[in-house]
Amino acid sequence: MIALFTDFGLAGPYTGQMKAVLAREAPDVPVIDLFADAPAARPDLAAYLLAAYAAWFPAGTVFLAVVDPGVGGARAALALEADGKWFVGPDNGLFALVRRRATTARAVRLAGDGRALSASFHGRDLFAPAAARIARGEGAGGVDDPGDAIDRPEWPDALARIVYIDHYGNAMTGLMAGDLAADAVFARGGAEIHRARTFSDVAPGQAFWYENANGLIEIAVNQGRADRVLGLSVGDAIGF
Secondary structure: OEEEEEOOOOOOOHHHHHHHHHHHHOOOOOEEEEEOOOOOOOHHHHHHHHHHHHOOOOOOOEEEEEOOOOOOOOOOEEEEEEOOEEEEEEOOOOOHHHHHHOOOEEEEEOOOOOOOOOOOOHHHHHHHHHHHHHHOOOOOOOEEEOOOOOOOOOOOOOEEEEEEEOOOOOEEEEEEHHHOOOOOOEEEOOEEEOEOOOHHHOOOOOEEEEEOOOOEEEEEEOOEOHHHHHOOOOOOEOEO
16 A cells, blocks of 8 residues: 655645556555645654554555655655655655664665656655555665665654644644653643543543554643643644
8 A cells, every 4th residue: 555644735736646646657556645734844743753653554555755845955855665664755854763763674765767857746756656666566766875864863762842733633742652651741831731541531621641542642632622722833842
């Protein structure tokens, strides 16, 4: 399967144009919409989401991942194989956490296949054809890359920031459950927010933090919106 992970938004033509390429070039491969609303132009935040959610998918999955504020610039185009999964997208740190957490990984620097390549939409013109090629079993092409630019040693293993706010107003962080003690307390606006197992374990309107279904620490309000109640936005630092 091919899983789409982008910051293109939930409206507009961009996801549809990439899917059209995939349908043309890998028509028998299912395409999964994972994220279309990853943090816009923030690979430094999206990297933590991608690593957490990719872990749920089986080997053989191809992630077409495009959070690419430097499109058309100096950043390279990359295909990374990590523990039997492929990640196709820009070499701007988006794959840094995937590679760091993988047992085995290798990177390939991609080149165009001779077709027209726009300056501003490599998702459609470069990354989608490469993802389709890999999904067909033909390999990534290109040349091996040492991957120096993949790594972001300045990015921590555990990021104490909000990396995503979902439809319900729940705020995901770049922290995995193992990063915090069960009795850790989150402080916001003078309030103390303790851990709970799930929503029904606290009273309606009460804020809490918990381990979400993909292992990330998430801040929520039972039957409310944590982003509004606590004033949380993507990119905010959080303190425990």
